[in-house]
Amino acid sequence: MQKYYHSAPSVLRSQFRSGQLVRPTSGMCGGYAQGNLVVLPRELAFDFLLFTQRNPKPCPILEVSDAGSREFVQTAPGSDIARDIPLYRVYENGVCTGEYTDVSPFWRDDFVSFLIGCSFTFESALLDEGIGIRHMEMGCNVPMYITNIPCRAAGAFSGPTVVSMRPIPHERVVKAVTVTGRYPKVHGAPLHIGSPEMIGIRDLDHPDFGDPVEIREGEIPVFWACGVTPQAVVMNVKPPIVITHAPGYMFITDVKNSELSD
Amino acid sequence: MQKYYHSAPSVLRSQFRSGQLVRPTSGMCGGYAQGNLVVLPRELAFDFLLFTQRNPKPCPILEVSDAGSREFVQTAPGSDIARDIPLYRVYENGVCTGEYTDVSPFWRDDFVSFLIGCSFTFESALLDEGIGIRHMEMGCNVPMYITNIPCRAAGAFSGPTVVSMRPIPHERVVKAVTVTGRYPKVHGAPLHIGSPEMIGIRDLDHPDFGDPVEIREGEIPVFWACGVTPQAVVMNVKPPIVITHAPGYMFITDVKNSELSD
Structure with a gap:
């Protein structure tokens, strides 16, 4: 601590x-x-x-x-x-x-x-449930990816949704969804579970922002909407x-x- | 129908x-x-x-x-x-x-x-639970009251919260809270239950907008935030x-x- x-x-x-x-x-x-x-x-x-x-x-x-x-x-x-x-x-x-x-x-x-x-808020809720956060364990940044999910544009602002990824043991995925779903003001439930290609992510080892993390046997990559999205959209x-x-x-x-x- | x-x-x-x-x-x-x-x-x-x-x-x-x-x-x-x-x-x-x-x-x-x-959305959810809506039964408008709960101001816009009131049998009040709480995009859970004076309402028989409705023995007046609030604030x-x-x-x-x- x-x-x-x-x-x-x-x-x-x-x-x-x-x-x-x-x-x-x-x-x-x-x-x-x-x-x-x-x-x-x-x-x-x-x-x-x-x-x-x-x-x-x-x-x-x-x-x-x-x-x-x-x-x-x-x-x-x-x-x-x-x-x-x-x-x-x-x-x-x-x-x-x-x-x-x-x-x-x-x-x-x-x-x-x-x-x-x-x-940070929902990560602390995951930790309280005993669900580990890989990038914390590895002491690096969370991996973030640009998806093919478009945001709804408003005036000049538009762009794709950026997600962060956390590998979750398959038997804890449902719990990870329900726990983070309680926090809609801090990204809430995941946007997507598993199959990164379905949301336009080609290679989990090469995130667009942050650092790659290890995905172990029996773990599923789970993707949450990420606060980098609005920043990227503003910079556009x-x-x-x-x-x-x-x-x-x-x-x-x-x-x-x-x-x-x- | x-x-x-x-x-x-x-x-x-x-x-x-x-x-x-x-x-x-x-x-x-x-x-x-x-x-x-x-x-x-x-x-x-x-x-x-x-x-x-x-x-x-x-x-x-x-x-x-x-x-x-x-x-x-x-x-x-x-x-x-x-x-x-x-x-x-x-x-x-x-x-x-x-x-x-x-x-x-x-x-x-x-x-x-x-x-x-x-x-209308949460009223239909209440009806689905078998919770009657008095102003519908009476064929009149829902009673609405100006409360002493201030809205958070933004620029020129400020004013009190307006609530609508529905009498609910005491044994169904908790259900009315949980059912409407599922609809945060349409006012959600009540703002207040019982004791109208605690939110600055003096006389339920004289609503500020709409029509008075009967409150029967064993019923509790339940108050929901009302869409008249933004209109009143704009008109100010x-x-x-x-x-x-x-x-x-x-x-x-x-x-x-x-x-x-x-």
Whole structure:
């Protein structure tokens, strides 16, 4: 168990805010939900919000800020969206132009911030059921694949669904479905079970993002909609400016994972 | 069972479209979901979409159109949003300026249409469980009340939650909760059970909208979030133009009620 497992979210957010602590957030604040951040100018925000509404499995919204606000008032009262993540990325015209521990110098009055549920929550539910998570055991990133399942487009935003894959022992697959299905706000039940070719995945050993993981005898690859989907879709549009968390450096909320279950 | 119970949704929509048939849609196209319509200019659409995202119980979204589109492509392919409801209302600056069977003369390229789930779906699920619906038995409107439960504001949109009330025999209340809880896209589980004063309702005999209904010995008033909430909230803002369905004249979709359950 890592050092910050028992830390309170607000305490860690203030350490991130001061720049004292810059490290990936996996395993921090056990029991609390973490989220993906996408910050966009208001003129793109309607189409993006509509995109998330039409594609709730890859884009489960935890909170959307008011335009110009730097606080997630519901999920993290007192937070500063521009400073409370350890590491941010700034994209200009679709190109990552830098990583920063503080993006307040970039902030604009027309920014709208989207906090999107992440798989950490349902992974912790799987672990509680005694279902192991291979990429955690291997100490690497979850493998992610671009599928042939199109998202429903909204305005300029469109693209394929990206999935993450976890090998599950065949006798635990049904349990993995029902357990994660209780968490619709963090991707929910799998999109697909087994037969990767049916969703356009050719080679599990060569994921499009993340790292390959071992699939053992008797295990079935199970695919969940992935929060990389909305980021990939935003990048396609090459907006003048977008701010996101850096991969692995998430926004830690005050919301308990258990509050996200049905 | 009324005459149009077995009609196909697309057939009735085309009869509405031609202006042949103008009557309330309750009981039509049994098994298919009906929805509330709100049409707004795009400049208000982001805040309204955000309002529905923050208040999913009173504002369960079935579909949001692209700006300018007159078709609900997912829930009613081939539909014409401006003509496929039997009767519409046009509001200008918060005042109802007319009822029309065809609002295409008012249509603008920047209109965004919101289709919001309605209680007909969960009422049919209650009936399937043998739980009677008093206002149906009495042949009147469901009683609706303004509560002291504030919605979460979004931009200009704010206001109290409006609830509908159905008296349920005390021994069926738990079943009524679990049955309607399966339909989160059409208001879902109740907001409150019994004790109307706890949510700011003073007198059940004087609803704010609709008609009072009898509560019999051994029955408990059960309150569900109501689709009148978003309409009331929109009217508060007095937008230059808003188009809605006329009360009781809903948009009939091709979506089966059963598809809306979890």
